[in-house]
Amino acid sequence: xxxxxxxxxxxxxxxxxxxxxxxxxxxxxxxxxxxxxxxxxxxxxxxxxxxxxxxxxxxxxxxxxxxxxxxxxxxxxxxxxxxxxxxxxxxxxxxxxxxxxxxxxxxxxxxxxxxxxxxxxxxxxxxxxxxxxxxxxxxxxxxxxxxxxxxxxxxxxxxxxxxxxxxxxxxxxxxxxxxxxxxxxxxxxxxxxxxxxxxxxxxxxxxxxxxxxxxxxxxxxxxxxxxxxxxxxxxxxxxxxxxxxxxxxxxxxxxxxxxxxxxxxxxxxxxxxxxxxxxxxxxxxxxxxxxxxxxxxxxxxxxxxxxxxxxxxxxxxxxxxxxxxxxxxxxxxxxxxxxxxxxxxxxxxxxxxxxxxxxxxxxxxxxxxxxxxxxxxxxxxx
Amino acid sequence: xxxxxxxxxxxxxxxxxxxxxxxxxxxxxxxxxxxxxxxxxxxxxxxxxxxxxxxxxxxxxxxxxxxxxxxxxxxxxxxxxxxxxxxxxxxxxx
Numbered sequence: 454x455x456x457x458x459x460x461x462x463x464x465x466x467x468x469x470x471x472x473x474x475x476x477x478x479x480x481x482x483x484x485x486x487x488x489x490x491x492x493x494x495x496x497x498x499x500x501x502x503x504x505x506x507x508x509x510x511x512x513x514x515x516x517x518x519x520x521x522x523x524x525x526x527x528x529x530x531x532x533x534x535x536x537x538x539x540x541x542x543x544x545x546x547x548x549x550x551x552x553x554x555x556x557x558x559x560x561x562x563x564x565x566x567x568x569x570x571x572x573x574x575x576x577x578x579x580x581x582x583x584x585x586x587x588x589x590x591x592x593x594x595x596x597x598x599x600x601x602x603x604x605x606x607x608x609x610x611x612x613x614x615x616x617x618x619x620x621x622x623x624x625x626x627x628x629x630x631x632x633x634x635x636x637x638x639x640x641x642x643x644x645x646x647x648x649x650x651x652x653x654x655x656x657x658x659x660x661x662x663x664x665x666x667x668x669x670x671x672x673x674x675x676x677x678x679x680x681x682x683x684x685x686x687x688x689x690x691x692x693x694x695x696x697x698x699x700x701x702x703x704x705x706x707x708x709x710x711x712x713x714x715x716x717x718x719x720x721x722x723x724x725x726x727x728x729x730x731x732x733x734x735x736x737x738x739x740x741x742x743x744x745x746x747x748x749x750x751x752x753x754x755x756x757x758x759x760x761x762x763x764x765x766x767x768x769x770x771x772x773x774x775x776x777x778x779x780x781x782x783x784x785x786x787x788x789x790x791x792x793x794x795x796x797x798x799x800x801x802x803x804x805x806x807x808x809x810x811x812x813x814x815x816x817x818x819x820x821x822x823x824x825x826x827x828x829x830x831x832x833x834x835x
Numbered sequence: 836x837x838x839x840x841x842x843x844x845x846x847x848x849x850x851x852x853x854x855x856x857x858x859x860x861x862x863x864x865x866x867x868x869x870x871x872x873x874x875x876x877x878x879x880x881x882x883x884x885x886x887x888x889x890x891x892x893x894x895x896x897x898x899x900x901x902x903x904x905x906x907x908x909x910x911x912x913x914x915x916x917x918x919x920x921x922x923x924x925x926x927x928x929x
Binding site for chain 1: 853855857859861862866868869870871872873923
């Protein structure tokens with residue numbers, strides 16, 4: 454997930470400080486912005502418990518510090534507690550990134566005992582009806598119960614809100630709910646448009662007016678509430694003039710291991726079909742990180758073309774996102790088209806211009822995440 | 836969560852229990868780990884944080900560090916504690 458805005462801005466000395474394990478692509482939710490591949494069902498050969506443990510050991514030897522258990526829904530793996538225990542023993546700061554589905558008080562106790570440090574719980578709406586519309590199943594009450602139980606058992610928590618046109622109007626209600634739950638952080642993560650989200654972009658991208666209104670609500674809440682909870686607000690990069698510093702640069706601090714053992718510089722990187730991503734079943738993590746062609750491909754700035762090559766901001770945003778450059782311009786080595794210096798910026802402007810408030814009659818049904826939709830990947834948005 | 840008052844001379848401070856403070860071999864530095872974040876600390880910051888053990892007053896910490904480094908570190912310590920408090924790394928023990 455090309456996430457910015459939370460905490461980490463650090464020269465990692467070239468080490469993969471951030472290790473994310475996507476334990477499985479399986480998930481009970483059907484979020485139409487899921488960042489898993491559209492053909493997620495192809496990847497069924499998940500790493501075994503022992504294979505994941507080997508990744509954890511090698512990651513620590515390489516200098517990884519922050520560990521995210523993600524997915525799909527990581528709690529679907531029965532060995533989650535065992536892997537958390539292994540990771541904690543190795544010295545990671547362990548984060549669980551979950552929908553909350555499949556977790557109950559007993560599991561929360563076991564995760565705590567295993568050494569889990571923090572939980573990031575997703576919430577898509579402040580009422581059960583909209584939440585069901587957005588994720589395809591009725592899980593709102595369950596999520597709230599899990600949030601309360603996590604707080605009761607003393608976990609620091611991030612409430613993660615994937616923001617789209619559908620729920621941006623609930624910004625205030627989300628903040629009130631976060632304060633009521635007593636979570637430390639609420640993160641408004643405006644969607645990034647890859648994979649499923651790109652398929653549904655015209656339906657999900659908020660308008661500029663909606664975005665400004667939401668930012669104003671956040672500003673007032675910060676003044677009123679201070680840091681209780683601390684509010685992160687990640688704007689959609691489409692509304693920026695410069696691209697996000699995606700992953701702090703390719704192969705710079707971030708390493709994702711997909712369910713099948715593929716090692717990726719970011720969770721979306723498989724979109725770049727020309728690259729052959731190494732697998733932990735075939736190679737050591739040390740070689741993968743330092744030597745593999747896929748991780749060296751866009752490391753540093755030698756690969757850059759104009760306008761990035763001569764740009765004085767290239768050390769700040771690293772040319773933006775390689776996956777976005779590929780998806781929208783056809784070449785992963787191009788400048789991220791979000792940049793107003795990019796000759797492809799019109800692609801972003803057109804998507805922004807097409808964003809508009811819809812009523813029930815003008816809405817196109819969302820493509821919900823499900824099996825057998827591989828053909829959609831080729832169809833693209835609209 | 837920035838909460839409570841800023842640390843004064845007679846207060847006892849401790850590291851925010853949400854944070855993990857430890858030596859990290861690969862970085863050759865002390866680090867603070869917290870939800871989705873890492874802070875790498877310089878030596879002076881690490882030395883001061885080591886004394887935020889929830890047992891000593893700020894005054895005692897200053898006396899200890901001044902003696903160990905053979906210098907008056909009062910202003911440096913107070914300045915750092917204020918930053919650390921604003922960042923939520925430490926809190927005043929009630």
